[in-house]
Amino acid sequence: MTSDGRPERGDGPGRVSRPGRRSGHTEPYTLASLVEVAARAFNERGYDATSMEDLSRAAGITKSSFYHHVSGKEALLRAALDRALDGLFGVLAEPGAVSGEPVDRLRHIVRRQVEVLVTELPYVTLLLRLRGNTETERWALARRREFDQTIAGLVAAVRDDVDPVVAARLLSGTVNSLIEWYRPGRMPTADLVEAVDRQVFEGLLR
């Protein structure tokens, strides 16, 4: 943005060309692109601490223009959560997750879940930090619980000598915790998958 904090357009400095349609056809403000901007900002400062002014500035337009493209703040959150949940439930629908030995299905899900966390990092991060304040958040939390219960069922089939609910929660906790520190590009996804797999199934003591 400009030094005085005002949004900046893609064309030259000092706003040489007038507003209105951008010259040529540079990237339009699609809903998906604005959701991406919003998800990134929500993760940096938190949903409540991020104002619509912040979002519109990050998108490069004014607040009122921003409302021309999106219906409101909560709609942005909902779209981001939708994307995260679609990715996670997509894993559960894969062949490797629905057939085979329980231990193999669990391993497949864990490894693929790591990959989804990486590719959909901003959206899943949002999902995992929900507090359930609004109806939208509670709906997403309910779907997330559904996902977790599927995993808990598989854990129960793999081990019956430990509390499957606790074990499943610790498992999910391990996998999901990578949103706190993993940043794309710093480490090959395959290495991350391997590290999580080994730590989860073999533990720290080889």
Add this chain to the structure above:
Amino acid sequence: MTSDGRPERGDGPGRVSRPGRRSGHTEPYTLASLVEVAARAFNERGYDATSMEDLSRAAGITKSSFYHHVSGKEALLRAALDRALDGLFGVLAEPGAVSGEPVDRLRHIVRRQVEVLVTELPYVTLLLRLRGNTETERWALARRREFDQTIAGLVAAVRDDVDPVVAARLLSGTVNSLIEWYRPGRMPTADLVEAVDRQVFEGLLR
């Protein structure tokens, strides 16, 4: 609180006895007790989504009275974070954490960390959800990073065939994730300690 949403005092309905000093000497509004109320509320709705009105209502007094005991919202957060960090660093100072074989020291810290998470649950939860928006939050995050690095050093001494930084982060993720689901009283702390210990060090496949 009362049905019309107004704060409710300890004495009978309809506010029979007058405000001012409570009769006898029922619990005073100490800073610690208000911090406890605040931490609980912050965790339920999130720090930004929790208003001072919410906090004062939960404490049973009006917003302006609340300010008679507390200097501001951020001071409450700081006090809560202080308590959490004191608990965690206290573990690092224990004899079992400073001497002995690295693997034993690590095991001691993990088990004691679980116990601290349980006893100081609301405060540690707050600590683990920080975004770093204010100076107070960044200070707490820096101290927390200090704690994590100590653990990373021990992990590196225990295993040199895996990336110690990644392994340490997954370890912390597993331990810390219990704030998301553990609620006191539902399960003996000793059982929880045992479950975390086994999952962390032995993994899911015995």
Add this chain to the structure above:
DNA sequence: CGTCGCCGAACGATCGTTCGGTCGGACTGG
């Protein structure tokens, strides 16, 4: 009689959202 705990009312700031209007390209009929 002073002080302490408490209160209602109000402060300025900022929030999410709405509104009226301007500008410029796309489309249309002649």
Add this chain to the structure above:
DNA sequence: CCAGTCCGACCGAACGATCGTTCGGCGACG
């Protein structure tokens, strides 16, 4: 080809609501 019309992208300004915080006063107790 051109005048006329339309429409979508954009903007500044303002809305009511709510935020954290402050202030002046009141009533009871030591």
